[in-house]
Amino acid sequence: MLYQPDQLLLIAGPCSLENVSLCRTVADSLAKLQQAHPSLNIIFKGSFDKANRTSISSQRGTGIDEGLKIFQSIKEEYGFKTLTDIHLPEQAQVVSEVVDVLQIPAFLCRQTDLLQAAAETKSVVNVKKGQFLSPQEMAFVVKKLEAFNAQEIWQTERGTSFGYQNLIVDMRSFEIMKRNEHPTIMDATHSVQLPGASHGTSGGQREFVSLLARSAIAAGADGLFVETHPSPENALSDSATQLPLSDLPTLIEQVLKIKLALRDEPSSTVNI
Secondary structure, eight states, X not given: OOOOTTSEEEEXXXXXXXXXXXXXXXXXXXXXXXXXXXXXXXXXXXXXXXTTOSSTTSOOOSOHHHHHHHHHHHHHHHOOEEEEEOOSGGGHHHHHTTOSEEEEOGGGTTOHHHHHHHHHTTSEEEEEOOTTOOGGGHHHHHHHHHHTTOSEEEEEEOOEEOSSSOEEOOTHHHHHHHTTSSOEEEETXXXXXXXXXXXXXXXXXXXXXXXXXXXXXXXXXXXXXXXXXXXXXXXXXXXXXXXXXXXXXXXXXXXXXXXXXXXXXXXXXXXX
């Protein structure tokens, strides 16, 4: 199992891979974090194709071939396991030959053919809860993956649509999704998006990333998903929500303290 319950799962990296130089800069910082905190289980993430952008003029990314080369370099140079999203069933096998975790985007979480293709690679599958789904409905997504014999399944909360151009996070989601008996993860950066609110691109409220991350770990999430960039304002995508790379160490120290404190608390069952 790639997930280890005695460690904090941290999926971190830039939104778009952009280029190998950026990825090395981020990976350098993640390597220092890993050395400072052995209780972290770090997965390097990035997207080779931002296929669901609001506008046709938005940057799409490196493309699959260049993206996989970048992932291979990061794995060889830093030893990190890696994660990326796929959008089409035919991408699953070729991506799984390099990348360790296949991510199903929130908008596509009910696409049976995509779930099947990801599961059949025997890679870890991280499926994001659609903004349109209740946490209870994730049971049906998980059952699809189980039916296709997925070897390891992760469930990620990334916010729920709240009217137009806004998202909220229901912290009960982690307790509810745990009933599916697979790890739960908080996507702290996409959850602060304001979808489509910036004239054809998504805006966001980066100032709430750390608050939501800390709250989610306190609520029982098993891991965090954090997009981070050395200069978010210059990022090719999600510039309003990526956490500055220099802010990541402080956030990780905070959530590790919360996770440690929870270990000393008696377990309880909540009926929701």
